[in-house]
Amino acid sequence: MRKETLFTIDALPYRQPISVYGYYFGTDAKTLAVMGAIRGDEFQQMYTAARLVNRLSHLESQGRLSESCGILVVPCAGQFSMNVSHRFWPLDNTDINRMFPGYEAGETTQRLAARIFEALKGYHWGVHLTSLYLPGDFAPHIRVMDTGLQKNDKGLDFGLPYLVSRDPHPYDTTTLNYNWQVWETNTFSLYTRATDSIDEQSADEAVDSILRFLAKLDMLREHDLPPGTQTQKLDEKNLVTIHNKAAGILLRRRGPGDRISRNETAALIIDPYTSEIREEIRSPSDGVIFFARHAQILPSHTVVFRVIP
Amino acid sequence: MxxxxxxxxxxxxxxxxxxxxxxxGADAASHRLAVVTGTHGDELEGQYVAWQLARTLAKKKNALCGTVDIYPALNPLGISTIYRGLPGFDLDMNRIFPGSRDETMYEYIADGIMRDIQGADLCIDIHASNIFLREIPQVRINEKSADVLTPLARLLNMDFIWIHSAATVLESTLAYSLNALHTPTLVVEMGVGMRITKSYGDQLITGILSVMRHLGMLKEPAPPVAPPIVSTDGSVSFVNANESGFFIPQVRHADRVEQGQLLGLIADPMSGGIQERLLSPISGLVFTLREYPVVNEGSLIARILGGSAG
Known part of the structure; x- marks a missing residue:
């Protein structure tokens, strides 16, 4: 393992410089790059990347990486926000993951995106451990933005329960995932169950899935990884969205990965003053819960669940 | 009402x-003008315009033809909490249009706003930069809509019309979404966040009365308006800080500067040193100037409009 400073954020005034590190494994070949936390609340993404650094370090020391394999892991580029409990850049609330491919002569987060991208580009495969704008819990999955630039089915090799494809929206064109693809890296976003809390089991499953992907590429020898699951391919458009009508306290009765029957209660909305039930949120179809909103209180007209029918 | x-x-x-x-006014269904503001909770210049326009039109009721809808606060929670974005949602409201009835509460709200404004003869969407930058009164037009919008923008009594490139990410704005639905929408930027600049507001109200006269909504002579500078991206130069520290301006907003002229310093109060001297890359008008002193590396300091006026 080789630890290198990719770049340093000059965090003046009155904060000390912050280094962003890359952990390199194997040869100089640009086989796989894994990006961990970019936003300040992506603790699970940082933890998952850190666990991957640990596992790769052991595998490398045991001579289990192939001679042609070169890997970069960047556990965190969001320290400046993370240390002051901000999801986005604290000064102007801009999101580095809406600034790719970045611009070295531009504004602060454009420059940071440019430096991250400089380190990450040129790899054949890219994995971004990322989070959704809505706080919630997911069934673990690989998500691909369907740009037509890559073979999405390689995402099956992670052996996670789901491979979800989605059409890019205009606002997606400035994400790492989209730009990595444009720069000819085959890119997958990996979602674990959590974002701003540590879920050790889910992180280990994610690390196993990345190592399994490497093994499928013949980049890993003599592994004893769990086999993974049969991956179901999904188009995001086909997920069934369940909304709440009433506002109040959210009491979830089902979580990600749970099976649910048509008309079964998935959550309750409780009156915040009397604890009376204001709404029983029922599933409109049989299926498996793919996404469950994580919140204590909810306004009306909001996504609470997405279900795989 | x-x-x-x-x-x-x-x-x-x-x-x-x-x-x-x-x-x-008379024949209320004949025309409709929508004046909207308060999308970003830290932009308050439009509050003065909403207030003063309502008072002005009340006095001109006999000359008014059609309907004027003034939307002073598209993001009431942001204004009430001095927060630019959508409280509790972490997204910029001007990145969720045209909205949706099937996603989140704010997208439901955005969808409702779109449905209400759609079909107006004209929408004027008033912004006030942010807390970091002060802007001269200007209209910003996406190049895709320039043919339709530039003649209307010329009537708005703003100092500058900036026809900018069609960034894909801007497709989620209110203005782009309304223009895509053939509701002509002009974006006004003026002043600075968290402040009200009365002279800019009065300047815009004169422009709104002028454009109303053009649309046939005001049966009295149009007030005179000054011709704006009309420019594209090619004439605009950006000045960004390359060091972090505190910005000490050496020019005033809306000054004309020469190429190489000192625009400001990045100061280091800890050492008493100067981190950086920021020079103008071209001769021209300082139409944007940093207002908020704290800067990180990359922070925008100024935009200079070069070239000849026209």
Missing amino acids: IKEVISAELSVGETLMIQKNRIE
Whole structure:
């Protein structure tokens, strides 16, 4: 393992410089790059990347990486926000993951995106451990933005329960995932169950899935990884969205990965003053819960669940 | 007449309601002008315009033809909490249009706003930069809509019309979404966040009366307006800080500067040193100047409009 400073954020005034590190494994070949936390609340993404650094370090020391394999892991580029409990850049609330491919002569987060991208580009495969704008819990999955630039089915090799494809929206064109693809890296976003809390089991499953992907590429020898699951391919458009009508306290009765029957209660909305039930949120179809909103209180007209029918 | 545009129930005993002030003249259905502001909770220049325009039109009621809808607060929770974005949602409201009835509460609200404004003869969307930058009164037009919008923008009495490139990410703005639905929408930027610049507001109200006369909504002579500078991206130069520290300006906003002229310093109060001297890359008008002193590496300091006026 080789630890290198990719770049340093000059965090003046009155904060000390912050280094962003890359952990390199194997040869100089640009086989796989894994990006961990970019936003300040992506603790699970940082933890998952850190666990991957640990596992790769052991595998490398045991001579289990192939001679042609070169890997970069960047556990965190969001320290400046993370240390002051901000999801986005604290000064102007801009999101580095809406600034790719970045611009070295531009504004602060454009420059940071440019430096991250400089380190990450040129790899054949890219994995971004990322989070959704809505706080919630997911069934673990690989998500691909369907740009037509890559073979999405390689995402099956992670052996996670789901491979979800989605059409890019205009606002997606400035994400790492989209730009990595444009720069000819085959890119997958990996979602674990959590974002701003540590879920050790889910992180280990994610690390196993990345190592399994490497093994499928013949980049890993003599592994004893769990086999993974049969991956179901999904188009995001086909997920069934369940909304709440009433506002109040959210009491979830089902979580990600749970099976649910048509008309079964998935959550309750409780009156915040009397604890009376204001709404029983029922599933409109049989299926498996793919996404469950994580919140204590909810306004009306909001996504609470997405279900795989 | 105050009317509800769209509302949603908040989590604990409160309703989020978007409202508008509807002012009707003769033949109310013949024309409709929408004046909207308050998308970003830290931009307050439009509050003065909403207030003063309502008072001005009340005095001109006999000359008014059609309907003027004034939407002073598209993001009431942001304004009430001095927060630029959508409280509790972490997204910029001007990145969720045209909205949706099937996603989140704020997208439901955005959808309701779109439905209400759509079909107006003209929409004027008033912004006030942010807390970091001060702007001269200007209209910003996406190049895709320039043919339709530039003639209307010339009437708005703004100092500058900036026809900018069509960034894909801007497709989620209110203005782009309305223009895509053939509701002509002009974006005004002026002043600075968290402040009201009365002279800019008065300047814009004159422009709004001028454009109303052009649309046939005001049966009295149009007030005179000054011709704006019209420019594209090619004439605009950006000055960004390369060091972090505190910005000490050496020019005033809206000054004309020469190439190589000192625009400001990045100071280091800890050492008493100067981190950087920022020079103008071209001769021209300082139409944007940093207002908020704290800068990180990359922070925008100024935009200079070069070339000849026209």
